Amino acid sequence: MTIITSVYNQAGGVGKTTLVQNVSYHLVELGYRVLAIDLDPQSTLSAFMGIDRAELKKTVYHSLMQDEPLPIIKSAFGFDFAPANLGLQNAESELVTADMKEMRLKDALEPVLKDYDLILIDCPPQLGNLTYIALVASTHILVPIATQFKAFDSTELLMATYKRARARANRSLKFAAFVPTMYDGRNLADTRVYKALAEQLSELAPVLDPIPRSVAFVDASEKRQPLAVYQPRHPAIVPLKKIAKRLAELCPTTNQSPN
Numbered sequence: 721m722t723i724i725t726s727v728y729n730q731a732g733g734v735g736k737t738t739l740v741q742n743v744s745y746h747l748v749e750l751g752y753r754v755l756a757i758d759l760d761p762q763s764t765l766s767a768f769m770g771i772d773r774a775e776l777k778k779t780v781y782h783s784l785m786q787d788e789p790l791p792i793i794k795s796a797f798g799f800d801f802a803p804a805n806l807g808l809q810n811a812e813s814e815l816v817t818a819d820m821k822e823m824r825l826k827d828a829l830e831p832v833l834k835d836y837d838l839i840l841i842d843c844p845p846q847l848g849n850l851t852y853i854a855l856v857a858s859t860h861i862l863v864p865i866a867t868q869f870k871a872f873d874s875t876e877l878l879m880a881t882y883k884r885a886r887a888r889a890n891r892s893l894k895f896a897a898f899v900p901t902m903y904d905g906r907n908l909a910d911t912r913v914y915k916a917l918a919e920q921l922s923e924l925a926p927v928l929d930p931i932p933r934s935v936a937f938v939d940a941s942e943k944r945q946p947l948a949v950y951q952p953r954h955p956a957i958v959p960l961k962k963i964a965k966r967l968a969e970l971c972p973t974t975n976q977s978p979n
């Protein structure tokens with residue numbers, strides 16, 4: 721069984737795309753076969769992967785709306801990915817009237833499940849149709865939460881979304897983990913929010929070690945590289961590896977590398 725994880729929080733700029741890229745990389749290091757899907761019309765993941773988005777002939781849009789196979793690209797970092805560009809925005813409105821809309825991503829993934837142990841979906845920062853079909857197709861949700869004061873607004877909405885997806889379309893959907901992000905341990909407000917998140921959410925799923933706020937993430941993405949390639953000794957690599965390990969634990973085969 722392939723573990724399909726939506727990386728989702730409707731709050732913008734909390735590190736979803738950064739986690740998809742970096743965690744995919746560390747899962748490959750552990751020996752897993754990984755596919756990352758760019759399901760955000762902003763297509764930041766595709767940009768982080770160094771794709772010229774305007775030049776793309778096929779994107780995830782064509783798989784969702786025109787039944788084309790997923791346009792899978794092999795990255796230099798050992799994982800595969802399916803790119804997007806702004807054209808994916810059209811899917812938001814076209815999905816409203818599409819038949820079997822809930823199943824569109826699930827069906828598009830079906831033919832490639834045998835090729836991957838884990839699939840990570842980079843969701844857009846809103847609850848529209850794209851996010852909804854991601855949650856329907858997923859076995860798990862991984863939630864990055866920025867440790868700033870707005871953190872709790874976003875978790876309330878998130879719980880409502882999760883309950884709705886479970887009740888209507890995907891009873892087996894589970895949280896994989898919560899990941900505090902953009903964390904500044906010198907800032908009292910951040911440590912307060914981190915503690916409160918850990919207290920309130922750990923009964924639902926593990927609250928993992930926080931990802932520190934660091935400009936190295938911005939620099940790495942400008943270089944189109946995972947942090948571990950850009951700066952192999954960066955302290956944020958330790959918590960990133962723990963996220964990969966947590967997702968690997970969800971794989972049914974074994975807790976170890978399958979290779």
Ligand SMILES: Nc1ncnc2c1ncn2[C@@H]1O[C@H](COP(=O)(O)OP(=O)(O)OP(=O)(O)O)[C@@H](O)[C@H]1O
Nearest residue numbers: 732733734735736737738845902932933934937938
């Ligand atoms: N831990 C971090 N510390 C500092 N900057 C970070 C960190 N993680 C990500 N960033 C930077 O913050 C910006 C937003 O990150 P990212 O695009 O991953 O967030 P997102 O949640 O996917 O955003 P969106 O909601 O727009 O899709 C990017 O410029 C990224 O390089």
Ligand SMILES: [Mg+2]
Nearest residue numbers: 736737760764
């Ligand atoms: Mg993003």
